Amino acid sequence: MCAPFLFIVISLLLSSPFSSSTLLRLTKGLSLSVEKPNNVLISANGVFSSGFYQVGKNAYCFAIWYSQSLDDGNHTVVWMANRDTPVNGRRSKLSLLKTGNIILTDVDQRIWATETTTTSLVQLELYDTGNLVLHTLEGKILWQSFNSPTDTLLPLQPLTQNTMLVSSRSQSNYSSGFYKLYFDDDNVLRLQFDDLEKSSFYWPSPWAQPWDLGRITYNNSRIAVLDPSGHFKSSDNFKFSAADLGTGPKRRLTVDVDGNLRLYSLNKGAWVVTWQAMSNPCSVHGICGPNSVCNYHRQGGRRCNCIPGFKMKNHTDWSYGCEPYFNVLCDEEAVFKKHPHLDFYSQEIGYSRNVTFESCKEMCSQSCNCIGFQYKFEIKSGYYLCYAKALLLDGTEGIEHTMYIKLPKSKLSSFDKPTREFRLDCSQQVTTPLYRNYKKKQENSMVKFMLWFACGCGGVEIIGFLFVLYVLYKDRQGSRATEKGYLQVGTGFRKYTYAELKKATRNFSIEIGRGGSGVVYKGTLSDNRVAAIKRLTEANQGEEEFLAEVSTIGRLNHMNLTETWGYCVEGKHRLLVYEYMEHSSLAENITSNTLDWKKRFEIALGTAKGLAYLHEECLEWVLHCDVKPHNILLDSNYQPKVADFGMSKLFNRGGIGNSSFSRMRGTRGYMAPEWVYNLPITSKVDVYSYGVVMLEMITGRSPTATVHAVDDNEGMEQRRLVTWVRKKMHETTGNGSWIEEIIDTAMDGEYDKNKMELLVRVALQCAEEDKNARPTMSKVVEMLLAHENDEFEKSSIPCIIDACDSLIFEYDVEECDLEECAEE
Structure with missing residues (x-):
């Protein structure tokens, strides 16, 4: 009898959206x-x-x-x-x-x-x-949600022509306020005050043209982005940086309730301002409302005051401004009270040039709408200007203008008293609650009884059923833990399931790299570590063979090798999980002008150390076979880490002479001659590739691109990178200018000539065609470190320029014949 009720209860539980978690x-x-x-x-x-x-x-x-x-x-x-x-x-x-x-x-x-x-x-x-x-x-x-922001822009959230930031009404009222940040029709990023009745731009300064402030209006796109390190850049050429520049702090860019645009960083439980658009809050329009004046002092902050003859309209909100004590009468005699150093940014009733003070005063006296005028001398034109105003907005002090306020003569004595400072009365602020009428559902006592009976009857069965599931679950977890423990001991790093890595990469949606052996995706693991997850394309490898190779990779540990955190092998799926490098690959940085000569020298040294470890310090002899800028990654300090190693070929120490590959491995332009002529493959293939990579990093030129040079006998000819560098060094020997002709122009002449010359000579020796003439990677490390200890002598590195310098080893070799080289 309880079975149907049990089914109903279980169905109700399964149909419930979720628990309170x-x-x-x-x-x-x-x-x-x-x-x-x-x-x-x-x-x-x-x-x-x-x-x-x-x-x-x-x-x-x-x-x-x-x-x-x-x-x-x-x-x-x-x-x-x-x-x-x-x-x-x-x-x-x-x-x-x-x-x-x-x-x-x-x-x-x-x-x-x-x-x-x-x-x-x-x-x-x-x-x-x-x-x-x-x-x-x-x-x-x-x-x-990034496409419909409210008042805040988060790092990596774009502000476009279709979006805007709108401030909140107050600190406790999250509804839309009066201040907006958006791209205007002239493609300039602006702050605007807009309370439906009045509207005006106040940042950048309305008194200046955009181009005078470094903004550009002829750009076609409208986009602005704040990056995680605290850099902000807009398509109108406006940019700024946080005071605490660097990755780490949580940041937000917000249009605050006072109309100022501020960048905040979270520091120990509090938000700290690290940049703001305006240092003077009185520059914000509408902050004190009409007929009022804004004053700012660093010690006391911002103050709003009504002009003489006016009082605060709403004691809970300054945005309503001030209203007159008196009723404006057109037939009543008026006087004008002078206020030096006061100006208002508002619409004028009338504007006259080259008029007298009396004429300006008479113009305002005869207009019922005029409540004051401004009379000033314009140096550029050489005459006086008269501005009659009907509404006094955004009043500020401390400028060289003079304002004349219109007041009734009969009450002038009462306005001669000092102006009272009005303050907000926050005690009168009331939050209006929402109320709705809810229809109470009629209860059916029979249905209620049946429901309780079903729960009671099925409760016992559910408890027994769950107990059985718990016992089975514990047994299964115990066996899984044992298997995982054996695997952990055998490999030294974790095995991931394919479902875990699919979830971490959001179904492999964020691609950060691609190569011949697979595609690399960015992902966040369950422990919140950011990882680079490589999905291997060669899935024909057996599980045992794959596990044998990844177990070796898991034991490799060097500061200049990317750390491998784990792997996945399920069916045809083969994946490797690496640490994520903040500055991506050397290939991207070569073309981005981010590497000075010091960074380049450190990258050369660190890469050499990593390859030397693979060649000579591992239990197995590990060849990389694809050394190129894309496989040299840079961490947050631009320290190099060699990536994508270990899956090409692993050898025992005694098996070097039997090295063989079923096919060529590597990338065009970086491959050693041994690949082309089917010669025995040794660690010297990595040495050759390293030399080419270093020359590319020093010159900024790709090894696969042709370099045009002028020869007196042959005219214009095309040469490859290695040959071109050797030619330059050979032709200018003795005058010391050859390094200046080959060095990357991005360094703009700022480099250590001795270190760069050393690096070029070491790279050329590594790129020798004869593998026996190439040094080992440990020898390369010694030569680079020797210069650090002032023990290096240039003569210790031979500079060999033979007749086969123009030989380029690619898939098709046409530039030099080996027999001719041997004869020469």
Whole structure:
């Protein structure tokens, strides 16, 4: 009898969206409820959370915030879906419908939606960047919060022509405020004050032309981005850097409630300003409202005061400005009170040139709308200007202008008293709660009894069923732990499942590198470590052979080799998991002008040390067979680490003479001659490739590109990199200028000539065609280190320039005949 009820109860449990625990993603048919505080999405790195955030009494918004609480216990909100229409604290939810649309409902009323539709399987996920993304399982993005920011821009979040930042109304009111950051029609990034009645730009300065401030207006794109290290750059040529420049701190760029644009860094539970657009807060328009004056002192901060004859309109909010004590009468005699060093940025009733002071005064007296005028001398034109104003906006002090305020003569004596300073009365601020009428559902006593009976009857069976599952689970976990322990001991690093790595790479969606042996993806492991995950394309290798090779790789440990964290072998899937390098590969840095001569010398030395370790210090003899700039990675300090080693060929110490390969290995331009002529392959193939790489790094020229040179007898001819460098050194021997002719122009003449010359000579010796003339990698390390100890002599490195210098070993060799070289 209990079986049907048990089935009903289990079905109810399975149909429940989820428990009160946090989630990493939301799939079709599931919801987040406002009544369950723990129903939130968490980013994989734990930095960001997304869910219902309380913004008032019985008022909630669906938001994204930093998971780490501040010293005051609050969280920092960076995005809201419904900032202007909060929902109730009961029966409100965010749902991912089966149609692919995300909707936010207040009881049964639809408040907000993404308006997306799809028949594919989709999920809502909060990325580590703070971006809430609705995407298909294939990685196609249907909607993302980065495309609809509120008041905050996060690192890597672009501000485009279709987006803007809008400030909050106040510190406690998250609804849309009066200040906006966006690209204007002239393609310039601007801050604007806009309260629907009045609108004006105030940053960059409205008094200056954009190009005078370094901005450009002729660009076609409109985009601005803050990178994780604290650099901000806009397409209009505006850029700045954080005071604490560098990766590490959590950052946000926010249009604050006072209209200033500020960059913040999180430091020990508090946000610290590391850059701001305006040092003087009185430069912000609308901050004190109409008919008021803004004063700023570093010690006391900003102060707002009404002009004489006016009083504060709303004692809880300065944005309403000031209103007159008196009623404006057109037929009443008026006087004008002089205020030196005062100016207002506002629309004029009339503007006259080359008029007298009396004429200007008369113009304002005869207009009922005029409440003051400004009279000043313009040096450029050489005459006086008169500005009659009907509304006094954005008043500031400390400038060379004079303002004349219009007041009724009958009450002038009362306005001669000192102006009273008005302060905000925060005690009068009231938060208006939301109220909804909820229809109470009628309870059916019979249904209620049946439900309790089903729960009671099935409870015993569920407990027994779960106990059996628990016992089976523990037995299975124990056997898995034993197998994993044996594997850990055998390899020294972890085995990952294919599902783990697929999840870590978000279905292999972020590609960071590609080579002949596979594609490399960026991923975040379950322990929050960022990894480079290589998916090998050669899946024909047996599992035992693969495990034998990766076990050797796992035991390799050197500061100039990329650290291998684990592997995956499931069916045809073969993957390797490496540490992630912040500055990518040497290939990308050669062309990006980020490497000075010191970094290049350290890269040469570190790479040599890594290869020497592979060749001479490992238990097995490890050949790399594909040394090239793409396989030399740079960490956060630009220290080199050789990557992609160990899978080409592993040998025992005594098996060097039997080295053989079924096919050529390597990359065109970096391959040693042995590959072309089917000669025995030894560690000298890596030495040759190393020499070519170093020449490329020094000259900035690709080894596969032709170098044009002028020969007196032959005219213009084409030479390859190694030959070209040797030719330059040979032709200029004695005058010392050859290094200047080959050095990368990106170094702009800033380099140590002796060290660069040493590096060129060592590289040329490594790139000798005869493998016996090449040094070992340990010898290369000695030669480079000897110069550090002032023990190096140039004569210790032979400079051999023979008749076969023009020989380039590629898949097709046409430039030199080996027999002719042998005869010469």
